[in-house]
Structure formats: structure tokens, C-alpha cells
Amino acid sequence: MNNQLYGHLIFELSHEGRCAYSLPKNRFGDYELQSYLRRATDAQLPECDELTVVRHYTNHSANNFGVNNGFYPLGSCTMKYNPCINEEVAAMPQFANLHPLQPAETTRGAQALVTLLNHSLCELTGLATFTFKPFAGAHGELTGLMVIRGYHESRGDLKRTKVIVPDSAHGTNPASAAVCGLEVVEVKSLEDGTVDVEHLRTLLDDTVAAMMMTNPNTLGLFEKHIPEIAAMVHDCGALLYYDGANLNPMLGACRPGDMGFDVMHINLHKTFSTPHGGGGPGAGPVGVRKGLEDFLPCVSPYQGNFAVMMRAYAYILTLGRENLKMVGPLATLNANYIKESLKDLYLLPIDGLCKHEFVFDGLKDKSTDVTTMDVAKRLLDYGYHAPTIYFPLLFHESLMIEPTENESKDTIDRFIEVMRRIAQEAAECPEEVKSAPHHTPIGRVDDVLAAKHPVVTWRQLQAETAQTEQP
Numbered sequence: 001m002n003n004q005l006y007g008h009l010i011f012e013l014s015h016e017g018r019c020a021y022s023l024p025k026n027r028f029g030d031y032e033l034q035s036y037l038r039r040a041t042d043a044q045l046p047e048c049d050e051l052t053v054v055r056h057y058t059n060h061s062a063n064n065f066g067v068n069n070g071f072y073p074l075g076s077c078t079m080k081y082n083p084c085i086n087e088e089v090a091a092m093p094q095f096a097n098l099h100p101l102q103p104a105e106t107t108r109g110a111q112a113l114v115t116l117l118n119h120s121l122c123e124l125t126g127l128a129t130f131t132f133k134p135f136a137g138a139h140g141e142l143t144g145l146m147v148i149r150g151y152h153e154s155r156g157d158l159k160r161t162k163v164i165v166p167d168s169a170h171g172t173n174p175a176s177a178a179v180c181g182l183e184v185v186e187v188k189s190l191e192d193g194t195v196d197v198e199h200l201r202t203l204l205d206d207t208v209a210a211m212m213m214t215n216p217n218t219l220g221l222f223e224k225h226i227p228e229i230a231a232m233v234h235d236c237g238a239l240l241y242y243d244g245a246n247l248n249p250m251l252g253a254c255r256p257g258d259m260g261f262d263v264m265h266i267n268l269h270k271t272f273s274t275p276h277g278g279g280g281p282g283a284g285p286v287g288v289r290k291g292l293e294d295f296l297p298c299v300s301p302y303q304g305n306f307a308v309m310m311r312a313y314a315y316i317l318t319l320g321r322e323n324l325k326m327v328g329p330l331a332t333l334n335a336n337y338i339k340e341s342l343k344d345l346y347l348l349p350i351d352g353l354c355k356h357e358f359v360f361d362g363l364k365d366k367s368t369d370v371t372t373m374d375v376a377k378r379l380l381d382y383g384y385h386a387p388t389i390y391f392p393l394l395f396h397e398s399l400m401i402e403p404t405e406n407e408s409k410d411t412i413d414r415f416i417e418v419m420r421r422i423a424q425e426a427a428e429c430p431e432e433v434k435s436a437p438h439h440t441p442i443g444r445v446d447d448v449l450a451a452k453h454p455v456v457t458w459r460q461l462q463a464e465t466a467q468t469e470q471p
């Protein structure tokens with residue numbers, strides 16, 4: 001990063017009296033603000049000229065890392081390429097400028113899009129209908145569990161208060177169940193990483209409302225016993241929920257509805273491409289099988305995150321029926337290629353075929369003291385986003401890699417080469433890895449201090465600096 005402004009806070013660039021723009025002449029006459037609305041003192045805002053402001057924020061934005069900068073193998077998050085045409089479509093003024101309260105007869109196009117996207121998702125998943133109101137996967141989980149609770153309540157079956165969740169599940173699964181007022185019961189995984197069906201059998205009774213499953217699960221492994229699990233869950237009167245965050249490798253291969261799932265969410269921002277680094281935006285439409293339509297609750301006003309829906313529909317149309325079928329197989333091929341190319345140097349706790357992602361348990365050579373965190377930080381020096389680390393919780397040194405279907409063999413080969421080089425560095429010069437990153441604008445951050453004692457405003461920084469400078 002080569003610019004003298006980098007590292008400054010906008011307040012440090014401030015000069016009294018400088019201004020980035022001029023307000024137009026007052027065309028509205030005098031209006032006295034009531035005294036309780038008036039400031040007693042001036043707002044403490046930075047005073048800068050326009051060019052300084054533009055450079056400041058442009059330089060900061062250049063420090064972001066996104067899919068458009070480089071390889072982004074963040075497991076569980078499906079950081080696939082977000083085609084530019086999605087953005088053009090989402091920005092079309094005919095859609096972007098709609099107001100949610102304008103008369104329905106003037107928004108027919110938007111309504112048609114919702115209907116068409118609903119049809120596409122039903123066809124891809126084998127379910128009956130979707131609601132588009134939830135704003136993310138986690139919001140969809142809560143919505144789906146509300147559907148399930150509503151279903152049991154409608155039958156007067158009020159003792160069903162438990163939700164079974166595999167120990168490999170994403171943290172949002174137990175969190176959503178708890179928010180929905182349900183009790184979480186954990187089902188164990190077998191050595192091979194899939195759900196222990198025998199353990200599950202002991203947990204199922206007439207107090208179970210639902211079982212939540214992710215398939216492929218968060219280890220990237222295909223749960224082979226879904227038909228058997230679905231029969232067991234249904235036999236005890238409960239419903240089966242599908243966490244669709246890992247729908248990507250299933251596209252074109254199989255459908256949750258055909259496997260016996262009753263309710264699911266889709267993370268549109270993952271599987272159907274919307275830039276979602278840093279926490280948003282997202283959409284978590286919830287689909288249900290026939291017979292559950294009436295239990296879909298209204299969890300947000302209007303149509304949910306409409307621009308994400310537009311991107312998803314653009315993506316589906318861009319690929320088309322034939323190419324959508326290639327998404328799953330290519331994502332799976334890429335993940336297996338990386339896994340097989342690195343498993344001599346990185347510990348692969350569960351061998352065998354994975355789907356779109358897989359998990360290493362750190363470096364194979366444990367004598368070097370180099371951790372998953374160190375490997376992740378060192379990758380930044382080589383221009384890669386780090387994989388997901390320390391999740392899932394089944395292993396101590398989880399390093400979870402999801403390449404997606406988009407990457408070329410060249411990109412993947414270069415990544416493999418860098419991962420191998422880091423393993424070599426860990427053996428020959430571990431300090432180099434343990435003190436990484438060396439080439440990023442900010443070096444190794446003290447995560448614990450940052451979390452325990454965040455300094456998030458200029459005034460707080462000033463106050464603390466003044467304090468430490470006191471004799």
C-alpha cells in the first residue's frame with residue numbers, strides 16, 4: 001500500500017474551516033428550531049476538502065479483500081464469483097426505485113419476479129412454495145422452526161419442545177432453536193463425520209418437534225442415511241429441517257424435497273451469488289413441502305431483501321437449466337482436488353470423498369508449534385483470503401476450505417503450491433509463519449484485546465492516548 005494518507009484517521013486530516021461542499025442558498029425562509037432540538041455546542045466533525053475525503057475512503061476501500069481481488073476459500077460461506085450482470089440487474093431503476101407502499105398494480109414486474117424465483121427454487125429443491133421474507137440463513141432457520149412449531153400447535157401437539165441438532169452443526173442452528181423457545185438436543189457424529197443414526201434413535205420420542213440437518217454437512221460430507229433418518233423422524237411425529245447453506249454441491253444432483261425434508265432455507269447470497277463478505281446483504285427464503293404452506297409466518301414487512309432476490313434470479317437465468325447442473329459437480333471436483341493435493345502435509349481427519357468443502361485439522365507435522373491461525377495469517381502474505389478456521393468445533397485446529405465451482409485449475413494449482421510452501425516454512429522457519437502477516441497494511445492483530453477492549457471512536461482513542469501520555 002503506497003500512499004501517505006493510509007493509516008490516517010479522517011479526524012487527523014481535519015483542518016479548521018475546510019469544507020467539502022457548500023450548502024445551497026436557503027430557499028425556504030427562516031425557521032426557528034425549537035430550543036430543545038438545538039445543539040449547545042458544535043458537532044465535532046472532521047473538516048476536510050472534497051478531494052481529501054475521496055482519497056481517504058478510496059484508499060481504505062483498496063484494503064478490502066473480496067472475491068474480485070483473489071481466491072477466497074472461506075469454508076461454509078460459498079464465496080463464489082458474483083457476476084457483474086447481477087449488479088446491473090439489481091440496479092435497474094424500474095426495480096430499484098420501487099416503493100414498497102406504491103399501488104400493487106404498478107409493481108407487477110416485481111411481483112412476477114417473486115413468482116418466477118419461487119418457481120425456480122421449488123423446482124431446484126422439490127418443495128411446494130417459498131417465503132422470501134427472511135433476511136439471512138439464520139433468520140430463515142428461525143422462520144422454519146416457527147413453521148414447525150405452528151404445525152404442531154395446530155394439531156394440539158403441545159409437548160414437542162425439543163430440536164435435535166448434530167454436533168457438527170453450524171452455531172446458528174442451536175441458536176435459532178433457542179430463540180424460537182425450543183430446547184436443543186445434540187446428536188453425536190460417528191468417526192466418519194456423519195450423524196450417528198443409532199444415537200439418534202435413542203433421542204426420538206413424542207417430545208421432539210424437529211431435527212435440523214445440513215447436507216452435505218459442515219465437514220463437507222454427504223449424509224447417506226437421510227431416507228432412513230427422515231423415516232425415523234417422521235415416525236415419531238417430528239419434522240425434518242434442511243439447513244440449505246450447503247445447497248451448492250446439490251444443485252443438479254439431488255433435491256432436499258425428494259429426500260424427505262419438510263422445511264428448508266436457502267442462503268440466496270451463498271448459492272445464488274450476492275457479495276456477502278462482512279455480514280451482508282443476504283436473503284434466507286424458507287421453503288415448505290405441500291401441506292405446510294399455511295404455517296409460513298410473516299417475519300418481516302414487504303418482500304424481504306428484494307435486490308438479493310433479483311441477483312439470484314439473474315444468476316439462475318444466466319446459468320440456465322443445463323449449466324446449473326454443473327455447479328455441484330465442479331464445486332465437488334475442485335474441493336477434492338485440493339484435498340488430495342495437500343493431505344500429505346495437512347492432517348485430514350476424515351479421509352474419503354468430500355463434497356464442496358473439507359476440513360483439515362491443521363498441519364500434519366505437529367512438532368513445529370505452527371497453528372491453523374498461523375497458516376491462515378501467512379496466506380494473507382501470499383494474497384489469499386484465509387479459509388475458515390477453528391470451525392467446525394469437532395477438531396482443535398480446523399481449517400475449512402471451500403473453493404467453489406468458479407476457480408480455474410491455474411488458480412487452484414497456485415493455491416496448492418502456496419499451501420505447500422507454508423507447510424515447508426513451518427518446518428524450516430516457523431517464526432516466519434508464526435509472526436505473519438508481514439506484507440499487509442496491518443500486521444498480526446491482538447484478537448483478544450480487540451474483542452475485550454475495542455476502541456471504536458476517535459474520541460475514545462484521543463481520551464485513551466491522553467491518559468497513557470500523562471506523566
Ligand SMILES: *Cc1c(COP(=O)(O)O)cnc(C)c1O
Nearest residue numbers: 076136137138170172245267282
Ligand atoms: C452460513 C451458514 C448459516 C447461516 O447463514 P447466514 O446467512 O449467515 O445467516 C447456517 N448454516 C450453515 C451451515 C452456514 O454455512
